[in-house]
Amino acid sequence: MLRIPCPHCGLRDEPEFDFGGPAHVTRPAWEVSDEEWTAYLYLRENPAGLHLERWCHSSGCGRWFNVARDTLTHEVIRSYPIGAPKPELSSLASRRRIL
Amino acid sequence: MQRYSFMTLARRALRKHRAWKPAWHDATLRPGYDVVVVGGGGHGLATAYYLARNHGLRRVAVIERGVIGLGNSGRNTQVVRSNYFYAQSAAFYDHSLKLYETLGRELNFNVMLSQRGLIQLAHSEHELETVRRWCNAIRMNGVDSDMLTPTEVKRLAPPINLNARFPIVGGFIQKRAGIARHDAVIWGLARAASARGVDIVQRCEAIDFYIRAGRIHGLTTNRGLVVADRVVLCVAGYSSQLARLAGLKLPITTMALQAMVTEPIKPVLDVVVVSGAIHAYVSQSDRGEIVMGAGADSYNSFAQRGGLPQQRATIAAVVELFPTFSRLKLLRQWAGRVDVTPDTSPLMGLTPIENLYINCGWGTGGYKAIPAGGDTMAYTVVHGTPHPLIKSFALDRFRTGALIDEGAAAGVAH
Numbered sequence: 001m002l003r004i005p006c007p008h009c010g011l012r013d014e015p016e017f018d019f020g021g022p023a024h025v026t027r028p029a030w031e032v033s034d035e036e037w038t039a040y041l042y043l044r045e046n047p048a049g050l051h052l053e054r055w056c057h058s059s060g061c062g063r064w065f066n067v068a069r070d071t072l073t074h075e076v077i078r079s080y081p082i083g084a085p086k087p088e089l090s091s092l093a094s095r096r097r098i099l
Numbered sequence: 100m101q102r103y104s105f106m107t108l109a110r111r112a113l114r115k116h117r118a119w120k121p122a123w124h125d126a127t128l129r130p131g132y133d134v135v136v137v138g139g140g141g142h143g144l145a146t147a148y149y150l151a152r153n154h155g156l157r158r159v160a161v162i163e164r165g166v167i168g169l170g171n172s173g174r175n176t177q178v179v180r181s182n183y184f185y186a187q188s189a190a191f192y193d194h195s196l197k198l199y200e201t202l203g204r205e206l207n208f209n210v211m212l213s214q215r216g217l218i219q220l221a222h223s224e225h226e227l228e229t230v231r232r233w234c235n236a237i238r239m240n241g242v243d244s245d246m247l248t249p250t251e252v253k254r255l256a257p258p259i260n261l262n263a264r265f266p267i268v269g270g271f272i273q274k275r276a277g278i279a280r281h282d283a284v285i286w287g288l289a290r291a292a293s294a295r296g297v298d299i300v301q302r303c304e305a306i307d308f309y310i311r312a313g314r315i316h317g318l319t320t321n322r323g324l325v326v327a328d329r330v331v332l333c334v335a336g337y338s339s340q341l342a343r344l345a346g347l348k349l350p351i352t353t354m355a356l357q358a359m360v361t362e363p364i365k366p367v368l369d370v371v372v373v374s375g376a377i378h379a380y381v382s383q384s385d386r387g388e389i390v391m392g393a394g395a396d397s398y399n400s401f402a403q404r405g406g407l408p409q410q411r412a413t414i415a416a417v418v419e420l421f422p423t424f425s426r427l428k429l430l431r432q433w434a435g436r437v438d439v440t441p442d443t444s445p446l447m448g449l450t451p452i453e454n455l456y457i458n459c460g461w462g463t464g465g466y467k468a469i470p471a472g473g474d475t476m477a478y479t480v481v482h483g484t485p486h487p488l489i490k491s492f493a494l495d496r497f498r499t500g501a502l503i504d505e506g507a508a509a510g511v512a513h
Binding site: 001002014015018019021022034035038039041042043044045046047048049051053069071072073074 | 337339340348349350351352353397398399400401402404406407408441497498
């Protein structure tokens with residue numbers, strides 16, 4: 001089970017949270033090509049490794065925030081506020097490897 | 100290929116079973132092929148098999164990063180069915196079920212198909228309305244489907260508890276649905292493909308593609324370079340990664356889907372029982388284990404490890420439906436990497452790169468589609484145009500908006 005650090009409530013268990021998909025997906029301008037709109041709606045990085053994603057502490061404070069997590073090891077590296085700029089990847093190096 | 104029959108078995112038994120040869124040839128990579136299939140799962144092996152069988156191709160290779168049968172093809176719940184809401188899906192999956200019906204004989208390998216029927220439960224009057232609509236849609240699609248009363252459900256699945264926390268008010272059954280032994284399907288396809296000259300190359304990982312002027316010419320593997328006229332990707336959870344090598348971004352999210360089995364017991368359940376509302380997915384295997392399928396974990400995962408909250412939810416649902424199962428011990432729990440698309444329908448056919456084909460997006464239901472996936476992809480690769488049955492499953496549907504939203508139609512357990 002994941003244990004996720006909510007920036008407002010601290011470390012809590014996975015069932016308290018809802019997953020909100022990848023973070024930093026920016027909605028394009030109103031007038032865009034079909035290709036750009038498709039990319040925004042559907043195309044995903046889906047990395048095997050570091051993933052920046054949104055979570056909502058729905059059974060807690062109800063607030064959204066971002067999490068840096070490793071999809072290969074399930075290691076939750078850290079959480080950071082929603083709306084914060086995309087963190088530098090080098091600062092998110094995994095502390096340990098569980099394979 | 101040695102043909103398997105009662106007579107060969109008897110003859111070999113007299114010679115103390117020393118004369119058996121390996122079922123298929125563990126090949127080494129040759130420098131060039133007409134078609135290289137990346138991924139030795141069910142869909143990859145089936146594609147190679149039908150390329151050789153239906154189209155007479157002799158220079159075909161299946162390259163597999165690990166060994167065959169250990170990915171999702173060894174991690175599913177063995178269920179085969181074609182009870183789909185939309186006509187495009189029903190046509191495709193029923194083609195698959197029909198191929199399954201003759202697959203054992205065709206491969207000369209018993210795939211242990213058991214068309215024991217699959218019951219979809221309804222737990223409220225409202226759900227029953229939805230289920231009736233679904234059942235009727237399936238019939239309109241030309242697939243068998245019949246509504247059941249609670250008494251009929253009880254007669255078909257005696258250990259079921261009709262007065263569960265969410266009582267059973269009815270359901271429907273597809274009688275032709277059932278289970279088929281997954282290892283046998285993989286082994287049978289590998290054996291038949293190998294016998295027709297397909298090279299199955301294990302521990303061979305695709306590292307890069309050789310693409311020039313929008314056309315693929317070959318690939319780099321950890322076993323060296325290989326020239327290929329056409330390349331087919333059948334790599335499920337790692338589709339995004341391989342597509343990225345070709346400069347493509349896919350509408351795919353890789354998640355962990357788990358299943359589990361109990362200790363084996365005597366036969367108690369000879370039908371597959373599915374509940375969308377509480378997400379239970381139960382059958383009994385030939386070995387007597389109670390097989391339970393869970394929902395996918397909600398977050399991206401490549402770990403092949405299922406989360407405990409999903410496991411707990413599944414067991415709670417199954418035990419409520421079948422109270423006697425609460426006394427069984429859980430024997431194994433595992434997970435596979437599943438490649439989920441936004442509309443939970445597969446992604447098949449051509450790519451923007453010429454001669455590079457893709458077969459992925461099976462999400463939580465690729466096993467039942469193995470024969471039709473292979474058959475239609477082989478056709479697509481040979482003709483360079485999508486097989487009529489898979490036209491609607493092309494990558495382009497996310498641009499045009501012509502989605503086939505089976506996830507919404509089926510609710511869950513898709």
